[in-house]
Amino acid sequence: MNKALNFEIKATEGEARSATLTTRRAEIETPVFMPVGTAGTVKGIRFEELESSDLDAQIILGNTYHLWLRPGLETIRECGGLHKFIGWKRAMLTDSGGFQVWSLGALRKITEEGTEFRSHIDGSRCFLSPEVSMEVQAALGAEIAMAFDECAPGEATHDEARQSLELTLRWAKRSKDALVTQTVGLRADESKTDESQTDSLRYRQALFGIAQGAGHLDLRRESLERTVEIGFDGYAIGGLSVGEEKHVMMEVIEEIAPRMPADQPRYLMGVGTPEDLIEAVARGVDMFDCVLPTRNGRNGQAFTSRGKLSIKNARYALDQKPLDESCNCSVCRRHTRAFIRHLYQSGEMLASILLTHHNLAFFLDTMKRVRQAIRSGQFAKFRREFTEQLHCGLE
Amino acid sequence: MNKALNFEIKATEGEARSATLTTRRAEIETPVFMPVGTAGTVKGIRFEELESSDLDAQIILGNTYHLWLRPGLETIRECGGLHKFIGWKRAMLTDSGGFQVWSLGALRKITEEGTEFRSHIDGSRCFLSPEVSMEVQAALGAEIAMAFDECAPGEATHDEARQSLELTLRWAKRSKDALVTQTVGLRADESKTDESQTDSLRYRQALFGIAQGAGHLDLRRESLERTVEIGFDGYAIGGLSVGEEKHVMMEVIEEIAPRMPADQPRYLMGVGTPEDLIEAVARGVDMFDCVLPTRNGRNGQAFTSRGKLSIKNARYALDQKPLDESCNCSVCRRHTRAFIRHLYQSGEMLASILLTHHNLAFFLDTMKRVRQAIRSGQFAKFRREFTEQLHCGLE
Numbered sequence: 065m066n067k068a069l070n071f072e073i074k075a076t077e078g079e080a081r082s083a084t085l086t087t088r089r090a091e092i093e094t095p096v097f098m099p100v101g102t103a104g105t106v107k108g109i110r111f112e113e114l115e116s117s118d119l120d121a122q123i124i125l126g127n128t129y130h131l132w133l134r135p136g137l138e139t140i141r142e143c144g145g146l147h148k149f150i151g152w153k154r155a156m157l158t159d160s161g162g163f164q165v166w167s168l169g170a171l172r173k174i175t176e177e178g179t180e181f182r183s184h185i186d187g188s189r190c191f192l193s194p195e196v197s198m199e200v201q202a203a204l205g206a207e208i209a210m211a212f213d214e215c216a217p218g219e220a221t222h223d224e225a226r227q228s229l230e231l232t233l234r235w236a237k238r239s240k241d242a243l244v245t246q247t248v249g250l251r252a253d254e255s256k257t258d259e260s261q262t263d264s265l266r267y268r269q270a271l272f273g274i275a276q277g278a279g280h281l282d283l284r285r286e287s288l289e290r291t292v293e294i295g296f297d298g299y300a301i302g303g304l305s306v307g308e309e310k311h312v313m314m315e316v317i318e319e320i321a322p323r324m325p326a327d328q329p330r331y332l333m334g335v336g337t338p339e340d341l342i343e344a345v346a347r348g349v350d351m352f353d354c355v356l357p358t359r360n361g362r363n364g365q366a367f368t369s370r371g372k373l374s375i376k377n378a379r380y381a382l383d384q385k386p387l388d389e390s391c392n393c394s395v396c397r398r399h400t401r402a403f404i405r406h407l408y409q410s411g412e413m414l415a416s417i418l419l420t421h422h423n424l425a426f427f428l429d430t431m432k433r434v435r436q437a438i439r440s441g442q443f444a445k446f447r448r449e450f451t452e453q454l455h456c457g458l459e
Numbered sequence: 460m461n462k463a464l465n466f467e468i469k470a471t472e473g474e475a476r477s478a479t480l481t482t483r484r485a486e487i488e489t490p491v492f493m494p495v496g497t498a499g500t501v502k503g504i505r506f507e508e509l510e511s512s513d514l515d516a517q518i519i520l521g522n523t524y525h526l527w528l529r530p531g532l533e534t535i536r537e538c539g540g541l542h543k544f545i546g547w548k549r550a551m552l553t554d555s556g557g558f559q560v561w562s563l564g565a566l567r568k569i570t571e572e573g574t575e576f577r578s579h580i581d582g583s584r585c586f587l588s589p590e591v592s593m594e595v596q597a598a599l600g601a602e603i604a605m606a607f608d609e610c611a612p613g614e615a616t617h618d619e620a621r622q623s624l625e626l627t628l629r630w631a632k633r634s635k636d637a638l639v640t641q642t643v644g645l646r647a648d649e650s651k652t653d654e655s656q657t658d659s660l661r662y663r664q665a666l667f668g669i670a671q672g673a674g675h676l677d678l679r680r681e682s683l684e685r686t687v688e689i690g691f692d693g694y695a696i697g698g699l700s701v702g703e704e705k706h707v708m709m710e711v712i713e714e715i716a717p718r719m720p721a722d723q724p725r726y727l728m729g730v731g732t733p734e735d736l737i738e739a740v741a742r743g744v745d746m747f748d749c750v751l752p753t754r755n756g757r758n759g760q761a762f763t764s765r766g767k768l769s770i771k772n773a774r775y776a777l778d779q780k781p782l783d784e785s786c787n788c789s790v791c792r793r794h795t796r797a798f799i800r801h802l803y804q805s806g807e808m809l810a811s812i813l814l815t816h817h818n819l820a821f822f823l824d825t826m827k828r829v830r831q832a833i834r835s836g837q838f839a840k841f842r843r844e845f846t847e848q849l850h851c852g853l854e
Contacts, residue, residue, distance in 0.1 A: 105802055105809040112789060135776070135801045142777050143797055151793040381530070382537050394507060398546040402538055406530045407500060413808060414500040 068270035068297035069208075071329055075439040079322055079348035082438040085329055087207035088267040089147075090155035092122045094329065095345045095438075097431045098157060098353040099424055102127045103134065104150040107358050108420040111152055118393045118425045120432070123155035123207070125353045129164035132200045133183050133190070145205035156206035157353070160197045160239070160274075162213045163302070163334070174214060176231070194235045198242035201269075208270045210300065211239035216278040218308030225278035229287045232276045236294050243271045270297035272331060278303060279312040281319045288320055298329040301349075305334045314343060321348040338367060338430050339454060342447050345434055352431075357423035362416045364408050367426045369450075370458050373401075375419065380405045389459060393425035463665035463692035464603075466724050470834040474717055474743035477833040480724055482602035483662040484542075485550035487517045489724065490740045490833075492826045493552060493748040494819055498525045499545040502753050503815040506547055513788045513820045515827070518550035518602070520748045524559035527595045528578050528585070540600035551601035552748070555592045555634070555669075557608045558697070558729070569609060571626070589630045593637035596664075603665045605695065606634035611673040613702030620673035624682045627671045631689050638666045665692035667726060673698060674707040676714045683715055693724040696744075700729045709738060716743040733762060733825050734849060737842050740829055747826075752818035757811045759803050762821045764845075765853050768796075770814065775800045784854060788820035 070086040085092040099106045099114065101124045106114060114121040126146055135149075143149040146156060165172050165179045172181035178193025194212040201209040212235050216228035273296035277283030291299060301320055304313045317332065321344070324330045331351035332344050341352055357367060366373040368388035373380075375387075386396035387404065395404075395418045407415035430450070437446035465481040480487040494501045494509065496519045501509060509516040521541055530544075538544040541551060560567050560574045567576035573588025589607040596604040607630050611623035668691035672678035686694060696715055699708045712727065716739070719725045726746035727739050736747055752762060761768040763783035768775075770782075781791035782799065790799075790813045802810035825845070832841035 103801070103805045103807060104798065105807050108808045108812075110809065110812060111793065130805075134805055135797075139777060139797065139801070143779065143795070149795075149801075150798055151795075382534060384538065398506065400538070400544075400546070402530075402534065403499065403545055406498075406534070406544075410498045410525075410529055412498060412500050413503045413811065414505070416808065417503075417505060417812070 067267050069267055069329075071298075071327060073327070075441070077438050077441055077443040078346065080345050080434075080438050080443045081348065081350065082435045083329070083350060085350075086267070087155055087270060089153075089207055090122070092155055093435055094350040095341075095431055095434055096122055096351050097341065097427050098123050098125045098351065099428075100125045100127075100353055100355045100358060101150075101156075103130045104146065106424075108362060108416045109358075109424065111150075113421060114424075115154070116394075118421070119428050121154070121424070121428060123157060124152065126156055126158045126204060126206060127161070127164060128158050128197060128200050128204065129161035129192070131158075131204060132161065132192075133185055137200055137203050141203050145203065147205060155208075156204075157208040158201045158204050158206040158210065159333075160201065160210040160212040161192050162197070162210075162235075163215050165192055166215045174231075176234075178212075179214075194238035195242045198239055202243070205269070207267075208272060208298070209243065211236045211271060211273050211296065213274040213276060213302055215303045215306060216276060218278065218303075218306045218312070220278040222280050222283065225276070225280050225283050228278070229276045229283055232274065232287070233290050233294070236273050236291055236296075240271060240273075240294055240296065243269070272296055272298040272300050272329075274300045274302040274333070275320060275324075276303045277316075279308050279316065281316065284316055284320050285323065288323060292325060296328075298331060298351075299324050300331040300333050302333045304332065305336055313340075317344050317347050317349065324348070338427065339451065341427075341431065342434065342450060345438075346443070346447055354427075357427045358420050361419035361421075361423040364415070364419065365423075366419055367423050368458065369426070369453050370456055371454055373458055375401065375405045375408050375415070377405075385459065387419075387422050388426065391422065391426060391429075393422055393429075395419075395422040395425070461663045463663050464724075465662070466693075466722060468722070470836070472833050472836055472838040473741065475740050475829075475833050475838045476743065476745065477830045478724070478745060480745075481662070482550055482665060484548075484602055485517065487550055488830055489745040490736075490826055490829055491517055491746050492736065492822050493518050493520045493746065494823075495520045495522075495748055495750045495753060496545075496551075497522045498529070499541065501819075503757060503811045504753075504819065506545075508816060509819075510549070511789075513816070514823050516549070516819070516823060518552060519547065521551055521553045521599060521601060522556070522559060523553050523592060523595050523599065524556035524587070526553075526599060527556065527587075528580055532595055532598055536598050540598065542600060550603075551599075552603040553596045553599050553601040553605065554728075555596070555605040555607040556587050557592070557605075557630075558610050560587055561610045569626075571629075573607075574609075589633035590637045593634055597638070600664070602662075603667060603693070604638065606631045606666060606668050606691065608669040608671060608697055610698045610701060611671060613673065613698075613704075613707070615673040617675050617678065620671070620675050620678050623673070624671045624678055627669065627682070628685050628689070631668050631686055631691075635666060635668075635689055635691065638664070667691055667693040667695050667724075669695045669697040669728070670715060670719075671698045672711075674703050674711065676711065679711055679715050680718065683718060687720060691723075693726060693746075694719050695726040695728050697728045699727065700731055708735075712739050712742050712744065719743070733822060734846065736822075736826065737829065737845055740833075741838070741842055749822075752822045753815050756814035756816075756818040759810070759814065760818075761814055762818050763853065764821070764848050765851055766849055768853055770796065770800045770803050770810070772800075780854065782814075782817050783821065785848075786817065786821060786824075788817050788824075790814075790817040790820070
């Protein structure tokens with residue numbers, strides 16, 4: 065069988081590292097931030113903008129849960145997989161659906177076999193398991209798939225977290241077994257449809273395992289070790305940013321990231337602010353995804369090099385400055401805070417579009433600068449200056 | 460005093476004509492379609508897209524009523540006029556606010572002096588008159604301003620329409636008087652702020668008069684004649700597409716357009732479908748604005764070379780074709796009907812963004828082809844083929 069991916073570390077500085085991650089369809093430079101494309105779209109932004117030099121997103125995330133419910137597996141298959149369906153040729157990673165189902169709370173019931181839940185769209189009864197998730201993810205056809213896991217809440221007791229991680233480990237094994245079976249079918253399917261695509265299939269779909277364990281460091285270590293024993297193409301830290309305190313999150317990252325296999329990608333799921341990203345990179349993390357730049361953008365918040373800016377604030381009504389004076393994105397080159405505030409107050413879609421663009425530009429540019437810093441041995445300096453500026457307040 | 464604009468007819472075919480309209484800041488090739496930018500934004504599309512080769516919008520429309528209420532005159536002034544406030548360097552036309560206030564129905568009271576109404580935003584009492592409208596439009600600073608008029612409903616009786624047009628004529632005179640006074644102030648203001656802008660002020664702000672008269676052809680003729688007697692830089696046909704039947708609209712255009720001064724621009728306000736545009740061009744109209752491409756796009760409707768397409772329709776769930784197979788816009792080059800339908804069904808903003816882009820591309824490209832056809836003496840052929848294709852049904 066072909067490899068799933070190649071991970072070549074180009075430079076390190078302390079725990080921070082920069083690598084080239086070669087997947088089935090694309091090469092990705094790490095550390096990398098993945099914009100979240102829930103239902104086949106990164107909300108509020110066109111793919112052309114994601115590809116533009118402002119953003120240059122190397123990889124985006126798709127949500128298995130959402131895409132499975134709508135448009136559904138048959139539509140995605142009929143339309144030739146997720147890349148072809150949405151018109152995106154760069155890399156993608158799909159989550160397993162586990163976290164979304166877990167987030168449904170009272171609407172779901174977890175058993176050994178999997179999770180039963182009611183669709184948030186039409187209330188119909190659905191069932192997601194490692195096997196179903198892997199089947200859906202194979203049809204979606206992202207470069208990287210995730211094992212189906214269970215997430216424990218941030219305040220989980222030791223016993224609860226232990227139970228949850230044992231289930232996650234059994235599901236991880238079943239996810240891996242299911243992937244192997246389906247990879248054959250996927251490849252046969254793909255070779256039929258598009259020759260140019262087949263040519264680039266030097267690598268099979270990669271599968272990442274997920275370490276859980278809530279805020280309990282002993283469980284986190286055990287979860288990681290036993291996930292590594294099963295053997296995956298990369299490893300993720302799951303179950304953070306789910307209600308625990310910030311210092312707990314950083315303790316877990318500091319404890320776990322350096323213990324993850326050094327020659328494979330390390331992915332911190334669902335995190336975080338620009339500062340979280342820099343701090344996690346400093347602890348050895350390679351990959352991130354987060355809805356903050358897009359969701360907060362729609363809610364009127366801009367991330368800037370000098371901290372967050374709430375565009376609703378009346379102080380910006382006549383402000384002729386761009387969102388971020390240090391930013392060179394197309395929004396900051398053209399539009400003032402006063403105008404974007406007016407758009408937001410008027411309920412105009414363009415407010416969301418512009419804030420989303422700027423926020424993604426800021427996150428992605430920050431990660432680009434992180435990569436450059438590590439490769440030139442300047443990461444410690446970059447981290448210090450970036451953090452200082454972030455806390456010096458908005459002009 | 461400087462001229463307001465220069466209008467040089469380059470080619471004619473029957474009543475259809477193509478001209479170069481030179482305004483204070485920009486040259487515009489006619490016939491031209493103006494996307495509607497109600498509150499300082501053409502809804503759902505970035506200015507970069509409006510400027511792109513797909514759309515290449517030469518001029519957009521701004522709504523005096525909306526901008527006056529929010530962000531308000533002082534903000535617009537403080538921010539250096541509408542162009543600078545929104546970040547748009549190409550040409551703009553502002554309406555007078557008359558139509559929007561008229562549309563408020565029971566919320567407004569019309570007197571000789573002007574119109575009293577309650578703001579749709581906060582219910583506060585406001586008063587708009589020819590003098591106020593001209594003051595606001597001077598501050599907005601568009602290349603072309605419109606006289607403050609009253610619109611009669613589509614079904615207005617002869618007496619009602621007569622009363623309304625007499626008021627409109629008195630308001631037209633007052634609008635013209637008010638413009639002259641303020642032009643001085645405007646120029647003085649502008650020369651202070653931006654030298655490069657002053658340099659291009661070879662022309663003052665232009666003012667167009669508006670002919671009313673509902674569906675009564677005798678009143679329409681009289682309204683036009685007496686508006687021309689007052690003397691404006693261009694003339695508009697107002698009060699169409701306000702509930703009258705389609706054949707009434709076409710009769711009015713056919714009767715009035717050819718009687719409008721031949722050496723000045725003729726603007727048909729608020730109209731219409733691609734077919735309406737072609738038919739009005741054939742009757743001698745030069746300029747159009749309409750919310751159809753943007754509003755219908757947000758409601759899931761695409762305009763195509765073979766008629767309208769409602770993306771909600773289940774028949775498109777697996778449709779791998781672009782919105783319009785004859786269209787070369789970035790949306791049609793990249794995305795399928797199946798994907799755009801999925802976005803629409805999922806309530807994703809990108810559905811509105813993509814449909815808006817395609818619809819504007821279709822309207823603007825159609826007008827570009829109209830100009831080319833007239834200039835090469837092929838307009839009759841273009842009109843016949845365009846109309847035939849429009850009615851042959853969607854693939």
